[in-house]
Amino acid sequence: MKQRVLIRIEGTAINGPLYIQAAQHLGLHPITLSADPDQHDYIAAEGLEPVRVDTDNLEALIHVISQLREIYDIAGITSDREAFYATAAKLCRYFGLPGPNPAPIDRCCDKFTQRRLLEDAGIPIPDYRLAANAAEIESAAAEIGLPVVLKPVVGVGSTGVLLCRTVDELAKHTTYLLGGKHTWRSSPRVLVEEFAQGPYYNIETMGNEVIGIGTGDIESPPHFVFREGIFPAPLTDDEHALINDVSLSCLQALDLGWGPANIELRWTERGPVVIEVNPRLGAGPQLVQLAYGVDLVTEHIKLVVGEKCDLRRKHSHTAAWRNLNPDRDGILDWISGDIQAGAIPGIAEVKLYAKLKTPIVRKGNNRDCIGYVIASSPSAAQAEAILQRAVDLIRWSITPFPTP
Structure with a gap:
């Protein structure tokens, strides 16, 4: 009998280990496909070895998975990394496996398209404009009014996202985004949007159900860059x-009703305003499990392997x-406690990410933290x-x- 396996396309350092451990607990052998296996240290720590393949090439992925299917019983295909979640969905359709519709995921990953769909559904969102050059960014900011947030239309983890409060800050970040320093996965497109001010909330969903806030x-x-938080929020x-x-309305407007999604919003003077909908599991499945006893991973x-999930709170x-966010750039000499x-x-x-004697270079996104x-x-x-009490011990x- 062939061994049942779960195929993962790439992965993240936060949720990746959870997916591997959960798959093994369910009796599945996890196999990760990656363009750069060396970046996944946590996989080697589990005694596993990723399969090298160009994960941006759908045909290459189909070829490798077809070869693996001759050896294994492929029970499911997924990804915990947003950039490859739609790819995993396309592979599920190709191989006749359970999975989400890839089209809504692709639309949702484009923040401008997402904005238009939410707006058409009457869901409260910040005022926004699409810009492709410096003149359009300047014009959009003038129409909306400072401060504004500049963000790449496609991206995750707050990479390239900045609050611009002055004309000088706007010009400087425009130069950063369009001047060759920011890495674009597609043609440069920038979302210029109103800065929604108020308490931040993070909503985890599965299917058409809100699991927690x-x-x-x-x-x-x-x-x-996030500092701290609690789950569930005091509401x-x-x-x-x-x-x-509002969260359920987002799922309906974006046609996201299969598997996990993560919604970010701020409670402003006009109530909840949706900042972003992410068509994948958020970064807090451990929080949900600790708070409610529900293991979202x-x-x-x-779901991925065709079984019924159990979302009842325990x-x-x-x-x-x-x-644990560093307050300066430099070389990490020591960390203790x-x-x-x-x-x-x-x-x-x-959890500590940073290694001793390695450079710490803050870039203003979620990769800045050295642990949690x-x-x-x-x-x-x-x-x-x-x-x-615990944080006070860590130095x-x-x-x-x-x-220079």
């Missing part, structure tokens, strides 16, 4: 109901998290207190780069 704080605008019944309704894999706790922090009762995970800490407790106040030293 979290909240988070930004480290230091003009960059959108009144009316606030929860309104966010729930496992349940997603069940308990009601609070999970609190903190990113993570072992002691991890031993504190109520601490669910302490997650705490959990039946009490929200206790979860936050446990988290703070590091960064030697600044020599000044």
Whole structure:
């Protein structure tokens, strides 16, 4: 009998290990296809070896998967990386496996197209314009009014996203985006949008169901680097109901009703305003599992292999998290206290990304953090207190780069 396998297209350092472990727990052998296997250190740590293939080439992927199908029983194909989620969906259709419709995913990954679909459905979003050159960016910002947010039409993790509060900041970031420093996966297109101000909320969904609503704080605008948050967010019944309704309306407007999605919004003077809808699992499945006992990664894999998922809550706790964000660029000399922090009762995970004696170069996106800490407790106040106690134990030293 052939071994049942789960094919993953690329992956992320945050959710990737969770998908591998969940697949193995379900009796599936995970195989990752990657254009650069060396970037996936966590796969080697599990004793596995990725298969090298050009993951931007659909025909190449079909060829490799066809070869693997001669050896294995391919139970499902997916990806936890947004740029390849539509590719995985196309492969599912080609090989007759369960999966989402790739067309809505492609449309959703284009932030301008997403904006138009949400606007047509009457869903509150920031005022926005599409721009392809410096003159169009300047004109759009003048029409909307400063401050504005500039972001690539296609991208993830706040890469290339900046709050521009002055004409000089606008011009400088325009030069960065269009002057060759930003890496574009397609032709340069920039979204110029109103800065929606208010508390940030992060909604995790599966199918047509809202699983939970979290909240988070930004480290230091003009960059959108997250510092900390809690799950579930403290909301009144009316606030929860309104966010729930807006989230379900987003899924309907974008035709996303299969598998996971992640919705980001801010509660402004006019109520919830949708910032972005991501057609894949968000970065907080551990938070959902700690808070509600629902393992979104496992349940997603069940869908992928044609099984029924179980989204029933097992308990009601609070999970609190903190990113470890460096305050300077330079060389990481040492970091300590993570072992002691991890031993504190109520601490669910302490994760360090950065390696000693390696350069730290902040770019103003989610890759800036050098680690994170997650705490959990039946009490929200206790979860936050446990988290703070653990974070206070973690120290590091960064030697600044020599000044030219």
